[in-house]
Amino acid sequence: MSDKSLSDLKDALRTFAAERDWEKFHTPKNLAMALAVEVGELIEHFQWLTGDESRSLTPQKLDQVEEELADVFIYLVKLSDTLGVDLIDAAFRKIAINSKKYPAKRVRGSAKKYTEY
Amino acid sequence: MSDKSLSDLKDALRTFAAERDWEKFHTPKNLAMALAVEVGELIEHFQWLTGDESRSLTPQKLDQVEEELADVFIYLVKLSDTLGVDLIDAAFRKIAINSKKYPAKRVRGSAKKYTEY
Amino acid sequence: MSDKSLSDLKDALRTFAAERDWEKFHTPKNLAMALAVEVGELIEHFQWLTGDESRSLTPQKLDQVEEELADVFIYLVKLSDTLGVDLIDAAFRKIAINSKKYPAKRVRGSAKKYTEY
Amino acid sequence: MSDKSLSDLKDALRTFAAERDWEKFHTPKNLAMALAVEVGELIEHFQWLTGDESRSLTPQKLDQVEEELADVFIYLVKLSDTLGVDLIDAAFRKIAINSKKYPAKRVRGSAKKYTEY
Structure with a gap:
């Protein structure tokens, strides 16, 4: 298990956006849309698999899925933080x-x- | 900030599904699809708003959005846990x-x- | 097969929006988001089914799915028309x-x- | 306006899948998921734009959007045809x-x- 917390992640994402002056793009509407885009990329990995196949991904595929899960999580945390949730x-x-x-x-x-x- | 951790949430979701014998429905494919469904319900709240309007939701609307964020988070944590991520x-x-x-x-x-x- | 064409549908949707003065909400961005929302409602019907089960929907379920397909189609046609595609x-x-x-x-x-x- | 009809498109898609023996992948569940994936790729083009900006895409961007609209349409027509809608x-x-x-x-x-x- 990670030694970092969700609160650490929230802070890291605030710093990341501030350093790049990207907050102006991060309206809740835009972040919600970005979240939906990332979920689309995530489910792409599962679209043609059967349920059983989806339980036994190759290591290479799992790495790709993990990266998409991270993207979804990042936008979910950003959006929640922006809304104070x-x-x-x-x-x-x-x-x-x-x-x-x-x-x-x-x-x-x-x-x-x-x-x- | 919550006194619960992401790890507590993961455990609570495992217990919840086990008590109901619902693990059989929770293939990664199905969970990914459920995640996409919840994101659809989340972005519905923002679809007709301008970016500025999305920054100042009414308390009532914010409660609804918070519940959708929770649903998205729950499926994201379930899916990640199932995949060992x-x-x-x-x-x-x-x-x-x-x-x-x-x-x-x-x-x-x-x-x-x-x-x- | 319908005796109406895609062009008829495009016209009907233009009239529908004009009669209600709703064009102002129909930016491509908003229409794209509304399309994504409707697709979420569509896939909800399939999320817990196996592939085989999804091939044999009950008549009642099929009616619900048909209505969601219509919603997706309507926003797709609106968005395409707005963009001149x-x-x-x-x-x-x-x-x-x-x-x-x-x-x-x-x-x-x-x-x-x-x-x- | 195109001289082809929606019915022509349905036929072309049937032929395309049959020639490749791909019908086995095309359960309604999988097609619905593929549709959601394509919608994700479509809305990606709009995620950081304001409503006004989304009304005036560059020709290059519009070409990309058109291709995504086509992908969404193709899966929508496939799914509807499979379900008899x-x-x-x-x-x-x-x-x-x-x-x-x-x-x-x-x-x-x-x-x-x-x-x-």
């Missing part, structure tokens, strides 16, 4: 919401969320 | 690559990355 | 490019495009 | 639905759809 807290709040929405006892095995859809 | 490390490696690709001295002010594109 | 011509030009890039004799059976990726 | 008819049905949902008299000038969101 704490990603970790927001995620835990969402998990609490989902826990009530899909109680383990009720959905276990039935995968209701997926099959009812 | 450490997101923080991957992001710092990418920043190092970008620092060489776009040296601050050369691109500062000119925003070369953006205007040349 | 003839979609049919552009697609045939792209097929010609792809025919040279992936000669049938060479890639047949090997699915080179897919497996090499 | 007539895109033109579906789009006109959707316009009829939207006409009732957003009556011109009520929304004109106020852009209710956009501002209420």
Whole structure:
């Protein structure tokens, strides 16, 4: 596990943009769009694979996927920071919401969320 | 700042899926697709706004955006965990690559990355 | 097959926007973003299905998918019209490019495009 | 305007895939994912532009955008054909639905759809 935290990453990205005077491009709208672009590059790696194939990527392919995951993460952290959102807290709040929405006892095995859809 | 870490979140998501027996749906391909779906829901909030408008969301809108950011983050962490990728490390490696690709001295002010594109 | 043409659709969409004074929102940037949002809603229907399952949708699900396909198409036609691009011509030009890039004799059976990726 | 029709395009795409034995990759799920990938490449061209800038692309940029529009269109037509959906008819049905949902008299000038969101 990394010895760096999400907070360190946020700081590094602020410094990176400030050193280049790029904040002016980083409106939430533009960052959201950039995030979508990076997700497109990420899913490209999986588009023609079966589910099983996607579980056993070659090391070379995995390296490429890792780089795309990093790009997605970077824009997600930038966007959240620009909006003043704490990603970790927001995620835990969402998990609490989902826990009530899909109680383990009720959905276990039935995968209701997926099959009812 | 949250007192939880990315590692705590990863653990919470593993438990959440295990309690519901949902791992079978979570192939990397499916998770990547779910991530793309959530990003679509996120950018929907910004689609008709100008860049300036996107900088000053109403509190109500910001709450909605925060929930979408959480969804994106959750699937990104799930997908990375499934593939064995450490997101923080991957992001710092990418920043190092970008620092060489776009040296601050050369691109500062000119925003070369953006205007040349 | 429909007795309407793509040109009829383009005209109908121009009228629809003009009657509502919505052209001001329809910058290429915004239309491209709206297109991405609709594609997110489309792929949501397929995210947890296997490839085989996606080939045999229920009639009810197919109706929902059809409506999403329509939304994607509408924004694609709007965006192309705004930019002065003839979609049919552009697609045939792209097929010609792809025919040279992936000669049938060479890639047949090997699915080179897919497996090499 | 092109002298080819959407129906001609559908036929050309069927022939293209058959000649290469690529139908096996073309499940609706995979085609939907490929469509999302192409939309990502399309919106990349607009991500850092203002709305006004996106209205006046250089000829070189417009050529690139046109090629991405073609890719999006090709996968949209493939996916619709695979599912047996007539895109033109579906789009006109959707316009009829939207006409009732957003009556011109009520929304004109106020852009209710956009501002209420």
